[in-house]
Amino acid sequence: MSRLLEHLTVVELASPLTEWCGRLFSQAGARVILVEPTGGAETRSRGPYLNGHDGDPEASLHFWHYNTDKESVVLRPDADSGGRALAVLLARADVLVDAGTSPAVDAAAAANPCLVRVTVTPFGEGGPWAGYAATDLTHLALGGQMMVCGYDDLEHTPPLAPTGNQAYHMAGTWAFIAALARLQALPSRGGGKVGVSVHEACAGMTENAFPNYDYTGQVVTRRTGRHASLGPTPPWQHRAADGRYVNAQLVNVPPPAWMALVEWMESDGMAEDLVDPKYFIPELFREHSWRISEVLGRFIATKTADEFFHGAQARGLIVSDVNYPQDLVDDEHLAARKFWRDVDMGDGTTRTFSASTFLCAESETGPWRRAPRLDEHGNALRREFGIA
Amino acid sequence: MASDTSQKRGRPLEGVRILDLTRHLAGAGSTRILGILGAEVLRFEWPHPPALDFLRLSGPNADGVPGMNRSGFFAQTNVHKKSVALDLSTPRGQEILRKFVPLCDIVVESFTPGVMKKWGLDYAGLRALREDVIYVAASGFGHTGPLRDYRSVGPTAQAYSGLTAMVGLEGCEPAGWGFSYMDHMGATMNAAAMLMALERRRVTGKGEFIDGGQSQHGAALLGPMLLDATINGGTIAPRGNRDLYGDYAPANAYRCAGTDRWVTIAVRSERDWLALCRALGLDDLAARPELRTLVGRRAAADEIDAAIAGWTSGRDRYQVMDVLQAAGVAAGVVQHVDDKAERDPALAARQFYTAIDDDILGRKRYEGVPLTSEEFDSSITTPSPWMGEHTREVLTTVLGFSDAEVDELAAAAVIWEADVKREGRTS
Known part of the structure; x- marks a missing residue:
């Protein structure tokens, strides 16, 4: 079986802004050549590290995660020889993914008229914030994600940034989309450049917040464990008997599912007044949502999170237990979906990576x-491409 | 509105036609992206429950009046599409749908697994109609595996995948996401799936079926935490706004003047640290050699955070950001939606929001896409379709039906047409 994008060669100039895009290419089977500066990619110095190897640039799990299947070569495009070498690589590449323009890279890229170039920058290449410094945290703040995440039942607590490089995931996925879309115009239009702004990628991903504001002039308020909303809403997140949490957003509950849930609760003697037919009327569901949440919370407190998740889904309810990253390692569904893959580390060991x-x-x-x-592939690449 | 120049530039996916059976944001958001990039998106839908996309009934509504052509959320998610109202619960509706398959490059749907097969339109069925078809299934948990029949919406996928748990203060219950991140990222990943298959077909001429589950996409977005879990083991839990693995310190949100006003600051290096101390006048901290190292600053995080908050708390949040950015330190206001729309100079200068007219919705603003190109247009120019607005147009121009055939289908309630004249559509 062939690899999905095995016909593509991608050159990635190493940066925190490009590595998720590069990984999407490499996991689709494209050949990705990672051009690193002399001291190595910045993210070789990012945690987490392999236990006992803090600070070791060859043991950054951050770097390992984002750079599987890539080939590393050290080049300095701003030096004459580096610029020429980059031009040679780009002459045979389909896509360049980088994180900012420089005269040397521009010159090297210009030599290939069929090159599709995607440049990811924090705030775009123009505008009043172009050149401003940023991290994932500051992007999630400016983009609007943070302001709607946090607690409404813990006083004086700040808005919270989601963990896990999400600003760069949003922008990196857009960069991948931009490159692939631009490739479709290759036969008629040749190569060209698309810019991707991390800030704009984030700014466009807060679901209904913008339409709500544009139509009503109102802004939503953050709520614990659930969507931000214009007014107060009842909890969706409940603590189960085993101390874990479940997400029980009862959204668009069809009558059969509602009846099955109430029967389940009733069989445990915990339906309370939810057996009342007034709760079966979909149009009145929202009106009764506080009472439903209260009774449901008491029921969930008697089940393990797993019991409720599987029991409720079997009854047609759209719910889940709240997993932590470590809970996924033994998850049977992910295993069946081949989410995990053992990778030979070349030193006699294998490690388990997440897959496409x-x-x-x-x-x-x-x-x-x-x-x-x-620079593991530096010599081989120089030989293959005829770089002096 | 696009300028004449931008219209001449065209869009990169012109010539691509999509048979769109998606719903909600996770599905419909993906075809929004391809539509903006130039694909012709034929959105098949139906005005009656249970087939009706609930996004059409989700608020906010134009003038506060509910209606399936009045939802701002639907409008945001469905620009650059055509609506064909076809009753897919009927054999005739399914037969008409089948006629579209050979004429479309991509078939995309977000049903629970089994629906397409029931119609004879699983991958094998679609391939029988078009050998090189691209089929993308965007379900909650994927088409295989023990949970394949489970359903999800954004918050479900976020909870299952670990994303919800990784937002919170130490020792507290998960704060989770205040919106459906996985509807957005499900949409972008589904768009990526369509484009990967399109790119493969461009070179090989072969079709493809891609099965992507929203929940697995969510798990993939945990990033390096996944390797931390499989290799290092142990407990992974959020640390509020502090950097999870301590690569940046200090890094946090700091209260500013006003109610619930905050700014984030992240120090990436010793240079940043000294620049921050200078900018804030924290000479005592700058003079301490142990704080020049990341390890030292992590150990003194509470003390440093208190000193920074002492400086920021009485100041305007944008002023704090500007002072620190002038010093080269990463700082960003915790913006709310009104800040982005009215006070963010970068989004304004780059025209991120576009106002377009719709005869029912009125003149509304739309969030753009984060792409800039001198060669191609990616601006938003076409409002979301009214239910069935393009039924007749598409049946006659794509399938070659006569008006009489369309009239008969309408009379038989197999199709449904928006009363464009009554609604007043002029564009």
């Missing part, structure tokens, strides 16, 4: 190979 989440009928997706050591 695109399951294809006709193609393979990765990862296949561990992340590269610094």
Whole structure:
């Protein structure tokens, strides 16, 4: 079976802004050449590290995660020889993913008229904030994600940033989309450049907040464990008997599912007044949502999170238990979906990496190979491309 | 509104036609992206429950009046599409749908697994109609695995995947996400799936079926926490706004003047640290050698945070950001939606929000896409379709039906047409 994008060669100039896009390419089977500066990619110095190896640039799990299957070469595009070498690489590349323009990179890219270039920058290449410094945290603040995440039942607590490089995930996915879309115009239009702004990627992902504001002039308020909203809403998140939480947003509950839930609660003697037919009327569901949440919370407190998750889904309710990352390692569904893949680390060990989440009928997706050591493929690439 | 120049530039996916059976944001958001990029998106839908997309009834509504052509949320999510109202619960409706398959490059749907197969339109069925079809299934948990029949919406996928748990203060219950992040990211990942298959077909001429589950996409977005879990083990839990792995310190949200006003600051290096101390006048802290190291600043995080908050708390949040940015330190206001729309100079200068007219909705603003290109247009110019607005147009121009055939289908309630004249559509 062939790899999904095996026909593509992508050159990625290493940056926190490009690595998720590069990984989407590499896990789809594209050849991704990672151009690193002399001291190595910035993210080789990001935690978490392999236990006992804090600060070791060859043991950054951050770098390992985002750079599987990539080939590493050290180049300095701003030096003459580096610029020429980059031009040679780009002459045979389909896509360049970088994080900002420089005269040297611009010149190297210009040599290939069929090159699709995607440049990811924090605030775009123009505008009053172009050039401002940023991190994932400051992007999630400016983008509007933070302001709607946090607690409404803990006084004086701040808005909270989601964890896990999400600003760069949003922008990186857009960069991937931009590159692939631009490739479709290659036959008629040749190569070209698309810019991606991390700030704009974030700004466009707060669901209903903007339409609510534009139509009503009102802004939503953050709520614990549930959507921000214009007015108070009852809790969706309840603590189960085992101390874990469940997300029980009763959204668009069809009458059969509601009846099955009430029967389940009633069989445990915990339906209380929810057996009243007034709760069965979909149009009145919102009106009764506080009472429903209160009774449901008491019921959930008698079940383990797993029991409620599977029991409620079996009854047609759209709910889940609230997992932590470590809970996913033994998850049977993810295992069945081949979410995990053992990768040979080249030192006699294997490590378990997360795999592409695109399951294809006709193609393979990765990862296949561990992340590269610094300049691991430098000599081979120089030989292959005829770089002096 | 696009300028004449931008209209001449075209869009990169012109010539691509999509048979769109998606609903909600996670599905319909993906075809929004491809529509803005130039694909012709034929959105098949129906005005009556249970087939009616609940997004059409979700608030906010134009003038506060509910109606399936009045939802601002639907409008935001469905620009650059055509609406074909076809009753897919009927054999005739399914037969008409089948006629579209050979004429479309991509078939995309967000049903629970089994629906397409019931119609004979699983991948094998679609391939029988078009050998090189691209089929993307955007379900909650994917088409395989023990939970394949489970359903999800954004918050469900976020909870299952670990994303919800990783927003919170230490020792507190998960704060979770205040919106459906996985509807957005499900949409972008589904868009990526369609484009990957399109790119493969451009070169190989072969079709593809991609099965992507919203919940697995969510798990993938945990990033390096996944390797931390499989390799290092142990407990992974959020640390409020502090950097999870301590690469930046200090890094936090700090209260500013006003009610619920905050700014975030992240110090990435010793240079940043000294610049921050200078800008804030924290000479005592700057003079302490142990705080020049990341390890030292992490150990003194509470003390440093208190000193920074002491400086920010009486100041305007944008002023704090500007002072620190002038010093080269990463700082960003915790903006709310009205801040972005009215006070963010970067979004304004780059025209991120576009106002377009609709005869029912009126003149409304739309969030743009984060792409800039001198060669291609990616602005939003076409409002969301009214239910069935393009039924007749698409049946006659794409399938070649006569008006009499369309009239008969309407009389038989197999199709449904918006009363464009009555509604007053002029564009």
